[in-house]
Amino acid sequence: MTETVERLAARLRDFARERDWEQFHTPKNLAMALAGEVGELVAEFQWLTPGESASLDDETLARVRSELADVTNYLVRLADVLGVDVLAAANAKLDENGRRYDADLYRGSARKAPPLPP
Amino acid sequence: MTETVERLAARLRDFARERDWEQFHTPKNLAMALAGEVGELVAEFQWLTPGESASLDDETLARVRSELADVTNYLVRLADVLGVDVLAAANAKLDENGRRYDADLYRGSARKAPPLPP
Amino acid sequence: MTETVERLAARLRDFARERDWEQFHTPKNLAMALAGEVGELVAEFQWLTPGESASLDDETLARVRSELADVTNYLVRLADVLGVDVLAAANAKLDENGRRYDADLYRGSARKAPPLPP
Amino acid sequence: MTETVERLAARLRDFARERDWEQFHTPKNLAMALAGEVGELVAEFQWLTPGESASLDDETLARVRSELADVTNYLVRLADVLGVDVLAAANAKLDENGRRYDADLYRGSARKAPPLPP
Numbered sequence: 338m339t340e341t342v343e344r345l346a347a348r349l350r351d352f353a354r355e356r357d358w359e360q361f362h363t364p365k366n367l368a369m370a371l372a373g374e375v376g377e378l379v380a381e382f383q384w385l386t387p388g389e390s391a392s393l394d395d396e397t398l399a400r401v402r403s404e405l406a407d408v409t410n411y412l413v414r415l416a417d418v419l420g421v422d423v424l425a426a427a428n429a430k431l432d433e434n435g436r437r438y439d440a441d442l443y444r445g446s447a448r449k450a451p452p453l454p455p
Numbered sequence: 456m457t458e459t460v461e462r463l464a465a466r467l468r469d470f471a472r473e474r475d476w477e478q479f480h481t482p483k484n485l486a487m488a489l490a491g492e493v494g495e496l497v498a499e500f501q502w503l504t505p506g507e508s509a510s511l512d513d514e515t516l517a518r519v520r521s522e523l524a525d526v527t528n529y530l531v532r533l534a535d536v537l538g539v540d541v542l543a544a545a546n547a548k549l550d551e552n553g554r555r556y557d558a559d560l561y562r563g564s565a566r567k568a569p570p571l572p573p
Numbered sequence: 574m575t576e577t578v579e580r581l582a583a584r585l586r587d588f589a590r591e592r593d594w595e596q597f598h599t600p601k602n603l604a605m606a607l608a609g610e611v612g613e614l615v616a617e618f619q620w621l622t623p624g625e626s627a628s629l630d631d632e633t634l635a636r637v638r639s640e641l642a643d644v645t646n647y648l649v650r651l652a653d654v655l656g657v658d659v660l661a662a663a664n665a666k667l668d669e670n671g672r673r674y675d676a677d678l679y680r681g682s683a684r685k686a687p688p689l690p691p
Numbered sequence: 692m693t694e695t696v697e698r699l700a701a702r703l704r705d706f707a708r709e710r711d712w713e714q715f716h717t718p719k720n721l722a723m724a725l726a727g728e729v730g731e732l733v734a735e736f737q738w739l740t741p742g743e744s745a746s747l748d749d750e751t752l753a754r755v756r757s758e759l760a761d762v763t764n765y766l767v768r769l770a771d772v773l774g775v776d777v778l779a780a781a782n783a784k785l786d787e788n789g790r791r792y793d794a795d796l797y798r799g800s801a802r803k804a805p806p807l808p809p
Contacts, residue, residue, distance in 0.1 A: 356562055387740065622719075
């Protein structure tokens, strides 16, 4: 069976309810938890060159995968608590960025597109 | 049609290729971009009480939704570049956390479970 | 003797040189290291209420102090590598914010001053 | 006159009191504000190579200086609210790291010293 964001959100909801952790899962707290996990993810790459970051050894990749999992869980949980459909929001933003960053105009340039070439 | 993470990853791949931005999308750079967007998300909640964060006005919710979209796009793009299936990784981590944080033992307590009640 | 930022910067400079770590201490890498440490700091507060965060037990305060030390070291090292005088920059920004956020106009309101009441 | 951390902390204290913003300046909130500003700082470097990050053009350096100022202000304010002497804490941590990372043993290696060569 293919996993979906909806099913993951439902599992996270059950997980919190079974432990009576819903009281801690305010958007403010979950955003902080997300920031904490992203900090751990960034730390994995801090001393690597960009090239090294693209060819991780198995041990580092396993740690990175684990951090990506934590980030994903908090992101999906936060969105669920807020009632936001993240995939719909992400696709809408990508549509918007497609209009904003014309392919011919911004080709090969991060300079012209400082904020977010996604 | 229901959107999926796979389809979003494919769109982001096309988006980068069409702009010749693959050269910028190293894991190191994408992790930084993710951290930047999470910083913007956290900033939305910084002066709100936990209670206020749970009942956002429409304008704030729209900004939060936009930040969640940016975070999702960079997360999915980063995972795609690394060849990581985020939903599989997130579910595996949740299985692990289910064993680690016994529901009866950790009920109602964030104190006992400092690192990550997801 | 009172410690100063300049003296700390000098110690950090020696520390890096003695270990031949200057090669890793690019502004990009140091900004990532700073982000990683701030993630750890934020994580200390994530499940606490704002009130609880203001009256930490000794054990938590010791961990927070340790994280603040890491953040300070990377901040001072990053600024030193960039040739930025952080205290001068911080004071200049505070002057600017004093003009931007008139005391009478913004009294008691975080709402009117969303970006950064420092 | 040379600026000091103590004097900056005092100015930030006055700034908050004059605006009745002390109510917003809980450690939890200030840690979030710090994370938000560090996110902006990291974003300045996200698409630059490590080499480019070490030779910024004037415009980028001015933005980075401004972000460093924001980070410094929130860090000093947070430490002040918690009653932590950041320079003392940073120096103590550096002493500790000096013992932990023997200069001869760790020379030239970020690999052996994953968590924090400061």
